[in-house]
Each structure stands twice: as structure tokens, then as C-alpha cells.
Amino acid sequence: MDVSHKSSSGMLQDYMSIDDILMSSERLPSVFLVPVKGLGFLDASTNKKDIAVGTKMDLPLWLVLSLAHPRKKFISFDYTKPYKGTYREILKADASVVDLHKIGPFFYAFGQQLLTLNHNESLQMAKCLVLTFMERFRKIMDWSVNAYEHDNSERQEKLDEVERNLFKLGQKSLQSFQQWEMGESRKLSSSELVSRHRKRKRDMSE
Amino acid sequence: MEPGDVEFIAEKELVKIVPNFALGKIYFISGDVGPFSPGLPVDVPLWLAIAIKQRQKCRVHPPEWLDVDKIETMKDDEIASEFFTELPNPHFCEVAQLLLTHATDNIPNADLLRTLIKDIWDIRAAKLRSNIDKFVKLQAGHARLDNLSQMEINTIRPFLTASLDHMYQLRISQSYTERNMSTQ
Amino acid sequence: MDDLLNVSGVSNDDSDEEHLTAAQVLEKLEQAWMNERLSPNLMECKSQIVEIMLEQIEEMEANIQRAQKGDLKISLHRLELDRIRYVVSSYLRCRLEKIEKFAPILLEREKSKSDDEPSKLSPEEFAFAKELVGNVDNHFKSSALKHMPRNLQNIALHEITSRPNLDHYVFLRVHQREEGVIVDPETDDHAEDRVDLEVGAQHLMRYQPIEQLVENGAVSLI
């Protein structure tokens, strides 16, 4: 049971979460609205000392969240492709066939973070996130309760990180239920870490 | 919770056994059981019935509902009904499974029963999935699920609650955005 | 022999549990165990129930020691003891996992709560949580923070620890009727979604609106 997945607001990042840290390192096309002294070297396309007004750079989300904050407005930013009009239309047409991992891989979480910043398409994007998950939900559920069929790993590849986690939860329940049906659920077994550790040692000594 | 935990809880259900030994009342922490006299039926918790049966010291009386005719009717009702039908025991699946494993020789048509029960499980599971999908599409915040057994709940729980948690967060984000837009 | 093993009459001085039989205490323990396993946050500790149950086990074990080996009755008693020990262990283990996860937040709550609010942690759990937080804090300081620029050396662990998700969805069964529980206040501005909880009914909803009902036994998590 993962009970501390996110804060209750759903918009705050979990400070210690590896996923959230990776998610917030994804980049956004940004434009500097103010000059930045001495940090020109961050822009690989020039060798100027400072960053001039109007400089375009792809900045990581963690920096955008600070610099594009309505109180500062040091930069303007644009949504990346998956959150823009064309893609929203594709998702609207049939969300369940889209490879969210390729355009994600943190499609929902990254989108939710973008919603904390003002953008003229934010409402359409917010709705798109809800609808996309709603449309994909049935498939993820049906896949996750089906015994490991050959194409399961292929299916998984098209899922965003949150969806993958859901899929794994479903698979895990299925496996423990099947174990129960075979009367194995209450047998004592060696710990997972121990087995893995032993296996690795064996592999290494071979 | 693991299926083993749900089964463990189901083992508190009472079942009738016919002992082949004599023994006075046993004062368990969970309550008194017995006395036991050869040939005289007595109600005991399932965990105890299994333990005694394993020592070949009793015959188990399957509950009334664990019967081919009754289970077949149940299956038909389940197919016919849009909703979940009421189960004869809140731990229907677990109790049946335990008895069919540990007291097979005391249950007539055990193999057929096993198949029928699996059918009922599958019918209900499919029903549950389409209900859940409706629930998610309606963006409902709440559902009433009266006749679901604990094992059924337990099997779908990790996936379902995590999905709903995710959905809720997305809806929060949406309503935050709506509020934000209207105040601009 | 029968008398020897009869421990079902419990007396525990001036406690809430004093009128209960051992079987009733066990039932309460099982209820607390289920709720704890299924709730997203740490619930109030049922120390007294745990204490009584462990004493019962101890007493029964002593009796078994004195009894004859290989006896059917003895082996059945043993099985029951194993069952109860499992529930106690699983209950405390589950609590410990949550305590480890949320320790800084739990300790912060202990500091800020009013005196009449019950503590969620037993004194032993409190001591454990304190040591744990101290150790983590120490590790952060010695491995990283003290080598950082001065203005970055401070942290408040309770602010950077992940919080229990009170919006987590749970399944519950109703024991006492409750009217007009608001299930979905946050996402719908116009009409709050209210439900009546009828005795015996089963529901699926967020934990937060029913947290108190679980604590006081009006509903239980399933």
C-alpha cells in the first residue's frame, strides 16, 4: 500500500520522491524577459557573458516554476508539444492508443505542475488530463487483470509512469490471488531481497 | 492486505463438524468451543475444523449453500442480475475454497463446485470492472457496493484505489485551474 | 485441566476494557488491525488492548508448558496462540511502518496538539520515532548539510517528509447510521455530494470525510 503517494492537494511535489525529482528535470521552451548577469554560459548556442532579454532556452521545470512565477515573471514559457492544441485533439480523438510514455514519461504529473503556472491554455490542458486518464482507464484495468500474456511488456511501454505503477499494482494483486487459489499464499518463503542477493552472487561466481 | 489475510479472517466463520473423539469444552481466548462427543455435530470456527480434520479426527458438514443445485441457481441469478447478488456468506469464496481444499472427501461433487464457483467469481469480476469504469467516467466521488465480498474487494483494491486517488488529483488540478482563471 | 486453561475472564483495573471478556478484547484488536492496515494515516494506538492480549498469550503459554505434550487440545491452543500473535505482530508492524514513514510529521503533531487530544503514539512508539528522526537528522547533517553553505544547512524534516494521503480511497462497512456525510467537497463548487451511511452498507470513498467515524467505530475499513 502506497499511502503517501502525493500530498492532498495533488499539486505539491514530494520533496524526497525520486519520480518527482526526475519529473521536474524535464524541460520547457522558455524566453528570458529580463537579462541575467554572468550566466551566459548556460546558453550553449552563444559565448556571450550574460543572458540577454529574448534569449530562448529549454529550462528544467524546477527552474521554470521559480522564474515564471506570476510574482517574478523573469521568463515566459510555452507548453511542450503533448500539452498543446494539436496533441490535445489527438488525445481527444482516441487517448487509449497514444504512446504516453514516449511523449511523457511523466505525462500527468508534469502537466499538473504546469497548471500551477498561468498559461492561456491551462483550462483546456487541465480538462485534457482528466479526460485522457478517463479514456485510458478501462484498458489499463483490463490489461492489469489479465494473466501475463506475451504482449504485456509491449503494452506497458505505452503507459505513462503513473499508469505503469497502476498496471503493476493490478498485476501484483492478480499474482497473489492466483497464489492464493493454488493454496500457496500462506506458505513462508524467503525474502525477495535475500533471493535476489543470492542469485546475483551465484551469477557472479559462475 | 494479502489474500492470505482475508482467508485468515474468513477462518473465523463457524462450520459444523462431526468429531470421532470425546473431549470436554476447550476454553480458547477467542471463546469456548465444544464439548466434543463422537458422532455429535458441533459448531467450530473454520480454522479449528481444518486443524482437527487434518488430524483425521472429524468429518466436516459443508454449509447448506455449498451444494451444486444451489450454486447453479446462484450462477444463473448472477448472470441475470444487473447488480451484484447477495452471497450466502460474506466470505463465500474463501470458505468454499478452504473447504474444497481441506475437506474434499466430505463434499459431494467437489470438482463441479469448484468450477461453478470460479464461474461466479469471473461473472462478478467482469461486472465489477464495468461498474468501475462507469464510476470513473461519471467522475463520481463515492460508490455503494453492498454485496461485494472481502476477497473481491481485496483483489481489486490496490489498483482501484490508486486509480481513484490519481483521478481525484487530476480533478483537483482542474478545479484549481478553473478557480484560478475565474479570479483573473 | 479445563480450569487451568480457562483464561477467558479478564480483569484489568480501572480500564475501558475492564468489562470485556478476552474474546471481546480480541475482537477489538482484530478490528483495530484491519483499520490500521487499510487506513492511509496512523490511527490512535490501542496499547491497552495489545497489552491485555499479550498477557493472555503469556498466561496461556505458561499453562501449556505445564500440560502434557502431544495432546490434541494443547496443539489446538498453540494454533490459536500463533493466530493471535500474528494479529498483534502484524498490527504493530503496520504501525511501525507508518511511524517510520511519517515520524517527523507525527512528532510535530504531538508537539502542537492540545492536551485533551489523544496521542496517536504509544510511549514506546514515541521513543522509537524520536530516535529515528534524530538518526536521520544526524545522517543528513554529517553526510551533507554541514558541508553546504551556511544558509542552506537548516532543514525542518517534517516539512520535507511525504504526508499521508488523506484523500486516499477506502472501502468501508457501516456499523452506526450517519447522515449527510460530505464525500466530495473540493472538486464541485455547486452541489456538495452528500451520502447517508446506513447500517450494514458498504461504501467506496475518500478517507478524509470518514476518518473520525473509523476512529470511533461507527464504520470500519474492509
Place this chain on the structure above:
Amino acid sequence: MFGEKALDLIRELHRSRDGTLGPYNEDVVRQILEEMQILYEANQEDVAQVVQNDSDQSSLTAIQVRHDSLQRNKRCLLAYLYNRLMKIRDMRWEFGSVLPPDIRRNMSEREVQWFSNYNRSLSSYMRSIGPRGLDLTQDLKPPQNVFIEVRCVEDRGEIELDDGSRILLKKNSMHFLPRSQCERLIRQGILKQVA
């Protein structure tokens, strides 16, 4: 961009999601701390200038960027340390109070210290439960029988049971033992439950 080294650390953690513990990356930790020092010193200089000439927007922006980068580095470092501690914690529950040497080798000196402190806190908590203490690392699954049948997976020589009797654990030998006596050996992969 600043914070790239820190991200490497997090990626390293992400790659070992299966619970394994890679070697403590002393080197990268040091490099991150160095980057932080440089960022800090640069900011000190700019701050001094801004104090003299308070309308310098370009310095203010630079200070902001460095400040965010410092916080980012700090977050990544702490998350790295914390997630490793949680893995080490899990190992206490899975391997017991003595860790295999190859795992220990991957821990920093301070992590070893943390592990032994955690061990001590946990034992003293478990001793404090009930009249005689309760080992919470046992009774991990709901019991079905008092006695269980086990097969020995590797030679382990003679062991003594609680009741004083001794048994010889020889590879492939079968035993019928009280569950409570062999749970730990099963967890460690020395015995395997058959029925």
C-alpha cells in the same frame, strides 16, 4: 545547467529500483557540494553588488537562478541520502541485524553507523512490547499450522531448537518443525517450506 550532477545521483537511484543498494557515490556527492560552494560564492559577490547598486535587475535574476540551483542540489542530495536509508532500513527487515559483507561494502561509513543505530532503536522498541517483548520481524504471514514441513536448501550443520533438541541441517534433508522455529531460516533461504 546547474544541478546536472545531482540529477545523475537520482538517476542512479532510479536504476536500482528493485531494492538493491549500489555503492555510495562519494565522488559525485563531493562534486555537488563543490558546485554548491561555487554557486554560493558567486551569489555572495552579486549580493554585495546589488546592495551598492540596488536597481541591477540582471544581478537579481542571476542570484535567483543560483539560489534555485542551490535548493535543487540540496533536494537531490537529501533525497539521495534518504532513499538509500530507506533501502538500508528494508535490509534490516529482510536480512536481519547482520548484513552480508558485499552489501555493507556499498554503504558509507555514516550509513553503517545509521544502520547500527536503527538496529538498536528497533530492538529496544521490540523488547518494550508486552511482558516479554515481541519480535516483529517474525510472524510475517497468517499461520495455518503449528508444524510445517521444510526441505533444507544448503548444508548448515547442527542447530538447536527452543526445546533443547538438536537437528542436523543437511542439503535436501526434510524436517517437520514448529513454524516459529524455522521462519527465520526460511526467510534467509536456508529452508524451504514444502507443506
